[in-house]
Amino acid sequence: MAVSPQDPGGGVARAEKLRAAGLKATAPRLTILEALETDRRHPSAEMIFESLIDKSPSLSLSTVYQTLETFLQRGLLRRIAGAGGKLRVDGTLQDHDHAVCRTCGAVFDVDPDLIKRPRPPASLPHGLQVKNLFVEYEVLCSDCASDE
Amino acid sequence: MAVSPQDPGGGVARAEKLRAAGLKATAPRLTILEALETDRRHPSAEMIFESLIDKSPSLSLSTVYQTLETFLQRGLLRRIAGAGGKLRVDGTLQDHDHAVCRTCGAVFDVDPDLIKRPRPPASLPHGLQVKNLFVEYEVLCSDCASDE
């Protein structure tokens, strides 16, 4: 993560991050992790694949899917419900919310301090254990606002 | 909606509801609307189709999809992002939140008064017009909590 003179590009740090999560530091995982750290689009699996295929011609889309799933399970990543329900991911683990354009599905980051977020109860009726509370804004982005 | 002695089953009221929304009161729409009023599962298109196919053997799945889309556009319905992002719908327009089991995808209603919901700003940076604010609980349901 931190880029030092001894580790240009942060590759060693990434490898350690993977091992710390109990994962082998393989080439596909390292490239995907790097993409996640730099890609601010809240990309889909396909978007990640497309962004890497030139540099890593042997990468396969199904590896991207698998890797994202693995990363999600290890908490290296969070999933966003993009418009239409397709998988979008966010490599930024810092606390923040999302705004999704109801028309084009674009995802925007929202400062979490913009609203005072409610503190969720630890459990709900029917024995539901609360793991997380999400706040999502349904918005109309400026592009989509024009033609409507 | 109201079931009177003059309208057993509420069929006439439903037909009026459709016409009031500018839609033809067709047989598929009437059955789907009824299903939506009574099905508390937050069903998918397929679930609705399955629940109706015996009573309406000529109903087609693509009509269910189309009808849901139409109802969504007219505000007769709301869409929920079920687990994995598949389409789930909620015929209950009353204000309430949802809890989605991270493991099995089951959807539960949550009393909106459980937390004090933040009031969203009318707009966000980048010219985003806020249309709606959703609060969603990510939970572990009691079934899924046992085997984990």
Add this chain to the structure above:
DNA sequence: TTAGTAAATAGGAATTATTCGCATTTAGAA
């Protein structure tokens, strides 16, 4: 170093969810 081994990958096939195209039917208007 050098095997040995379990884990991970590539690539294609399969599955699932959803959408599309179009010929036929139908609700509601006239």
Add this chain to the structure above:
DNA sequence: TTCTAAATGCGAATAATTCCTATTTACTAA
């Protein structure tokens, strides 16, 4: 009743994701 735009049913098409499995690879421990 007749007419017509709108809605439906059906199958084909597409898109997203998952599955299968032979091959490769990262780490282990000798």
